[in-house]
Amino acid sequence: MSPAKPLTGPRGSFRRALSILARRRLARFGAAAIAVLLWLGTFADFFAADLPIIGVHHGETFFFANVTEPATLVVETEEEKRTSYEFALWPPVHHGPYVETDQRLKPPNREHPFGTDARGRDVFAQVVHGARTVLGLAFVCVALLVVLGTLAGALAGYFGGLLDLIVARLVETLTAFPAVVLVLAILALVARPSVAALVIALSLTRWTEVTRLVRAEVIRVSTQDYILAARALGASPLRILARHVFPNARAQAIVAGTFALSSTILVEASCDFLGFGLPSSAPTWGKVMAGLRDDGHAWWLFAFPGAVLFVTVISQNLLGEALRDALDPHRSVAAGHERDDDNAHRAAAENSSSSERESAIFQAAPRV
Amino acid sequence: MSSEAPLLSVEGLCVAFRTERGAVRAVDDVSFSIFPGETLGIVGESGCGKSVTALSILRLLPTPPAQIEDGSLHFGGRDLRTLSERELEAVRGDEIAMVFQEPMTSLNPVHTVGAQIVEAIRLHRPDSRREARTRAISLLERVGIRDAATVVDAFPHELSGGMRQRVMIAMALSCEPKLLLADEPTTALDVTIQAQILDLLQSLRRSSHMAILLITHDLSVVEHHTDRVLVMYAGEVVESARVGDLFRRPAHPYTRALLASMPRLGGGKRRTRLPTIEGVVPGLGNLPKGCRFQERCGAVVESCRAERIPLTSFGTVEENRMVRCLRAEELAS
Numbered sequence: 001m002s003p004a005k006p007l008t009g010p011r012g013s014f015r016r017a018l019s020i021l022a023r024r025r026l027a028r029f030g031a032a033a034i035a036v037l038l039w040l041g042t043f044a045d046f047f048a049a050d051l052p053i054i055g056v057h058h059g060e061t062f063f064f065a066n067v068t069e070p071a072t073l074v075v076e077t078e079e080e081k082r083t084s085y086e087f088a089l090w091p092p093v094h095h096g097p098y099v100e101t102d103q104r105l106k107p108p109n110r111e112h113p114f115g116t117d118a119r120g121r122d123v124f125a126q127v128v129h130g131a132r133t134v135l136g137l138a139f140v141c142v143a144l145l146v147v148l149g150t151l152a153g154a155l156a157g158y159f160g161g162l163l164d165l166i167v168a169r170l171v172e173t174l175t176a177f178p179a180v181v182l183v184l185a186i187l188a189l190v191a192r193p194s195v196a197a198l199v200i201a202l203s204l205t206r207w208t209e210v211t212r213l214v215r216a217e218v219i220r221v222s223t224q225d226y227i228l229a230a231r232a233l234g235a236s237p238l239r240i241l242a243r244h245v246f247p248n249a250r251a252q253a254i255v256a257g258t259f260a261l262s263s264t265i266l267v268e269a270s271c272d273f274l275g276f277g278l279p280s281s282a283p284t285w286g287k288v289m290a291g292l293r294d295d296g297h298a299w300w301l302f303a304f305p306g307a308v309l310f311v312t313v314i315s316q317n318l319l320g321e322a323l324r325d326a327l328d329p330h331r332s333v334a335a336g337h338e339r340d341d342d343n344a345h346r347a348a349a350e351n352s353s354s355s356e357r358e359s360a361i362f363q364a365a366p367r368v
Numbered sequence: 369m370s371s372e373a374p375l376l377s378v379e380g381l382c383v384a385f386r387t388e389r390g391a392v393r394a395v396d397d398v399s400f401s402i403f404p405g406e407t408l409g410i411v412g413e414s415g416c417g418k419s420v421t422a423l424s425i426l427r428l429l430p431t432p433p434a435q436i437e438d439g440s441l442h443f444g445g446r447d448l449r450t451l452s453e454r455e456l457e458a459v460r461g462d463e464i465a466m467v468f469q470e471p472m473t474s475l476n477p478v479h480t481v482g483a484q485i486v487e488a489i490r491l492h493r494p495d496s497r498r499e500a501r502t503r504a505i506s507l508l509e510r511v512g513i514r515d516a517a518t519v520v521d522a523f524p525h526e527l528s529g530g531m532r533q534r535v536m537i538a539m540a541l542s543c544e545p546k547l548l549l550a551d552e553p554t555t556a557l558d559v560t561i562q563a564q565i566l567d568l569l570q571s572l573r574r575s576s577h578m579a580i581l582l583i584t585h586d587l588s589v590v591e592h593h594t595d596r597v598l599v600m601y602a603g604e605v606v607e608s609a610r611v612g613d614l615f616r617r618p619a620h621p622y623t624r625a626l627l628a629s630m631p632r633l634g635g636g637k638r639r640t641r642l643p644t645i646e647g648v649v650p651g652l653g654n655l656p657k658g659c660r661f662q663e664r665c666g667a668v669v670e671s672c673r674a675e676r677i678p679l680t681s682f683g684t685v686e687e688n689r690m691v692r693c694l695r696a697e698e699l700a701s
Contacts, residue, residue, distance in 0.1 A: 225473040231428055233461035233488045233539065247478040
């Protein structure tokens, strides 16, 4: 292990987890890749748009036309687009994700680095704009399912009894079905497909993992001495759950959420590929890949979005795994040495009462 | 002392645990009283029902499997057995507080000790967060923590066992309880720290006129830190007496055996083996008929095995002693 700064904070604390994460190369790679994707998605209009970032058109100057899309700049032909500006600062790719051209099914070239689809839309533009859709959708779903899963898991684990029985059996039942099948089944229940329905369907299929982990952790924490001690101080059950049990299970919820992010993205892409995914014109990676079903030779429709999807899922899983190890005191790389240190603290502190004070200050001891 | 009304009076307490092989009585017909400002010790081997007794007082045992089957728990005019969970929450930590055996695990690892003391205060007092924090620091000073202003922001893992137990005591004292239940408060600590913690408890008791129920398996702790003692064996009280009387003239064969197995400094022959009590405590599931100590007792006679031995008074009236032994008077003389 490389010489490093001391870890501080209690076992399982986030400060500590971050410092463990920071020294794992794969975790750093995962975090960096996700950051790049988020950045691409957020600023998609600056990488691919059919209007310039800054453009002078008939003597009038437009700033961020690619984002604001003023009506006067919308033109019909590629030729017109290229010639109608006195000055223009373009994004690297001069095409938006929606604009259809007569350049259909073209393999990657200078104009279209990732090629075009069957309707002449730029694949690169769809991939970067799709990152926004896909990640945005996944984050909304995960926020929803983490809240739902945590609540269900915490209440079931803490109060037990019938509630626990119902939640546990429900989780087991849902886990038995493939996610895509479940999404299909839930979508079949609603009259008209909508984005909200898809978000709810995705959340409902993926909350089980969060519930399972949080429930197990809550059951473990509930038997700890400090829970009994809190009851002895007169804390009510809900207060104990919120203030003493849940903070200890928070790490599990975060780890499960990270894994849920990648699995939600995969399920959503599968649904898009199969044609019952996001019911809007917004571009997604799955939709681009679906083009392969009609035009099997157009490898670029699959390769580029597929590669981005692969990197996304791998990065999130790497980050999730590292986060799990970092937050779990039993698996943590530093855990083995920590116990010895604790004992040293105790011995030193209890030899004389004056050194008890030192142990309070003696908190930044190297632990790796 | 006896002219005052008792603070807590436990009458005929029976606690059973439901197990796969039927209900098992962990505490069987236990009665005692604690008066304001006194320290009552409960001593006995592990599994004899000491902790279950303490936890039943605050009704902290998980039900099921545990259940208080019989008896009353009178505290300040109320029977704690009949209170609702809500009413109990108001008593816990405010009027009756508890200190546990394991300081290493009795503090929540995710909160600073200050936050935990502040919570203990604010559960029962209308103090603002700031006021409670000031009070938390002064409580930490009161339990002998130097540099309390730093320690208040420390996480439990940053403190030693002795410090943590001091923090636990500070939390227990935060609302100035009338009764402190101390369940083996020093068992997990080093000997030097044990003495400090016990001395601390005694000085706090004196300064605030608080009563203490001190549960321990350590007779030397009983000898130096309690006023009266209850000796428990296999769920029953076998002897109750004032400390001086108990050590001068133990009445029950079990107490006598316990005292004999206590190492003493100074007097006595050198290089003799300490006597031990042969055998093991009978399992609560298959208690013998009659005296529960019969298998390990040197003075057992036929009538000991016949039926349950009653708790009878022993010695003079003002000694106010009780013992559960048929041959107590005979053996003690």
